[in-house]
Amino acid sequence: MSSFPRIKSIYTDGACSGNPGPGGWGVVVYFADDSVYEMGGAEALTTNNRMELQAAIAALEFLSQTEQKQPVTLYTDSEYVKKGITQWVNGWKNKGWKTAQGKAVLNQDLWETLDRLNTAKINWQYVRGHAGNIGNERCDEIARNFSLGGTPTLKQPPTLETFSSATTVQSGYITLQSSEVPPDLSTFKLTMTDATISSTAETLESLSGEARVTQLRNLVEVLHIADEIATKGYLITSSELADLMDIHTSAVTSRGDNWVWRNWVVSRVRREGNQILWQLERVD
Template identity: 75%
Template sequence: MLSLRTIEKLYTDGACSGNPGPGGWGVVVYFQDGSVYEMGGGEAQTTNNRMEMQAAIQALKLLAATGQNQPVTIYTDSEYLKKGITQWIKGWKKKGWKTSEGKAVLNQDLWEHLDTLNSKQVDWQYVRGHAGDVGNERCDAIARAFANGRIPTLKQPALSEAFGSEATNGSGYEKLQSSDVSSDLLVTDLAMTESTTNSFTETNHNLSGEVRVTQLRNLIETLRIADDVASKGYLITSSELADLMDIHTSAVTSRGDNWVWRNWVVSRVRREGNQILWQLERVD
């Protein structure tokens, strides 16, 4: 048994620049002593749901690697992930990975992986995204960075600091290394191993043209949607506007009542319940 710090909770999140498109995932680990450990990664072509699931998979791999027996809470802003792993998966397996309509379950490969890693030790909780929760906001920032081809600065103290002294000696370190946890777990943003850095660079070099074209297509589609919203006079909520602009909801509401985004003036119209409604007006 490793002498490791006790994980109290894990936050997971996924992001995608276009859906499908370049994606990223992020995990923030909170220990009972108040310390924090972060990790993340990305894929050149994926979907938002797959990145949400990949984040949870990496979190569960880390938990398994520590050998911890104490209960842990995983927070996700994906109802698809939370309901899938806690409710829907039971029926899917009984039906041979078919939905109630007899169709093949999407992302079966990742659901099977999650099912293998999941246990009664894990308490799955839904947290509303972009609502000011520190853990969720940080996960979102990590995931978005990787989705946009950037490597964020991660809080990754040395293994001996994050997981206890035995994690870097003998069988403890080997257990972490051989646990099939993503390589992002064992490297820092500022001191990555040469092989990991080279692999990431080579992948980006080989795919950069394709990724840039995909991102450009996604941008054009976003601008078309914005034009449609403006020309037809649709009112959209702060969260919908944030999704359109690919920014946090707080960044929308903090800009005031009237401001310019690309080719549009964005104006606050009114509040309906707990939602602020916005209007776009073309200004070229």
């Protein structure tokens, strides 16, 4: 497949109707000659994180078949995938696929496959979901269509129809083999981002010593509440989550279906009426 046009960029996304529930994933490959190749698939019972991982795996499997030597940028709207493959995976392997607390890394089967396919030529980039990015929006459309039992029409130029791999491919529909659904998310070490640390430091610096202590106590109380929500498995609405994080509700809904906040992975579970319900899962 080395005669194929050079791949310029790849977008991946996963979706789940319920978490766990029916899932789907999508991949959009952009070539330097402006042609586009799309893939997608579904699984009857899975999680959003497994679909995000499966999309990335399918993308790297396709890339390996092309035998391309030039670097490729892969865009994902899953911080779980991006941070996992670029930051956490080596620590997990060094601990025998255990977390810092000795627990088994969830989705180990998919992480091992993704790690095996990953190479230095992959430039992993996070892109915010549902923010108008054409590649991400198209991936989301494909993934959601599959998760809802649909069979979307995928763009596949004739020159790419010979693509094959260990995965079953039929007209762009890839049948996933794994049906194991984990009971909860994996645990792994997270730290606050530099931007969060900087913002917090600047805020505290402008306050008196007593006020800073009070603010830190309030922060600890908020984190304790978040921990209890995660531990008990409570689902909370977008407005409740926004109150917890002290941000505007629109800042919650614009982040996509799966993202990281401090020590938690935040996942969109389902919609009830006009309310979106979210789940917090501790990750350290």
